[in-house]
Amino acid sequence: MPELPEVETVVRDLRVLLCGRSVVAVNAGRRKLRQPWKNAWIPRVIGRQIDGVRRRGKWIVVELDDQSHLLIHLGMTGQLTVRATSEPREPHTHVVFDLDDGSCQLRFRDVRRFGSVRYFPAEFDIDYCLNKQLGPEPWELEPENWHVGWRQSRRCLKAILLDQTIVAGIGNIYADEALHAARLSPRQTGRATSLAQAERIRLAIVEVLERAIAARGTSISDYIGGSGLRGHFQGQLQVYGRAALPCVRCGSAIVVVRLAGRSTHYCPTCQRTAAKSRPRRNRRALPQHK
């Protein structure tokens, strides 16, 4: 399940493998992706040199030399890799870009077809579009006000962290890991969360994601990097996928619940919900001491 660390790993791999290379042919499979690749884009992509590869949230942006772009999302099972053309094409490969002399290819493979590969011409402002639907990157969250959008909310912290408009790039695994690192319950509501706790969450997000990037991400089922290598952060996960196993911090059994439509793993002992959400109104005034 590619989230920010996995997408970042793919982008770093591909940057080395793709920059300076030209697209000489494009082939698309029959089966349609949810947002399908259009063959009408092929003549616009052929002949273009790849100038850069970058990431915004979970989106991959491939910059072409006429200021047009490819925008790729890996969905749940997407793989974007550079392979020798002689290597057999695996099943579920949906779009293939032949590079340079045709000896190697950029391949997009996606078993569940939740991902997409799209082309945007130079006149389309891709950054405006991405910035409109995505919140800041985790390390650009401002400690003073990153929480203003959600700290009055009745939504639970799990749903808040999954919301890409609040912070871009977090998915189910790292939402659970960050909340465990912050020692906060995924069930706790935004409005029950103190400023100090909000800061703990922000720091935990950054810390967990940086460690995951250093480990090339988490490979549980399909995820591989742009060079085909797996990640190894799955060995460092503290709660995700550890149902009924002891919490590494306190030894209590990790529980799984369904929150925001997603399986949610947490420690019921060291990730407690705040006892009360905010001081109640109409509280009886304390007697004045004179």
Added chain:
DNA sequence: ACAGGATCCTGGGGGC
């Protein structure tokens, strides 16, 4: 307005 749920999609695993 806001929050939660349904939807798409396939391979793998559990139960019988």
Added chain:
DNA sequence: TGCCCCCAGGATCCTG
């Protein structure tokens, strides 16, 4: 052994 059913979760659309 084989079949059926359910589960995994990204973004997006729908419902209460």
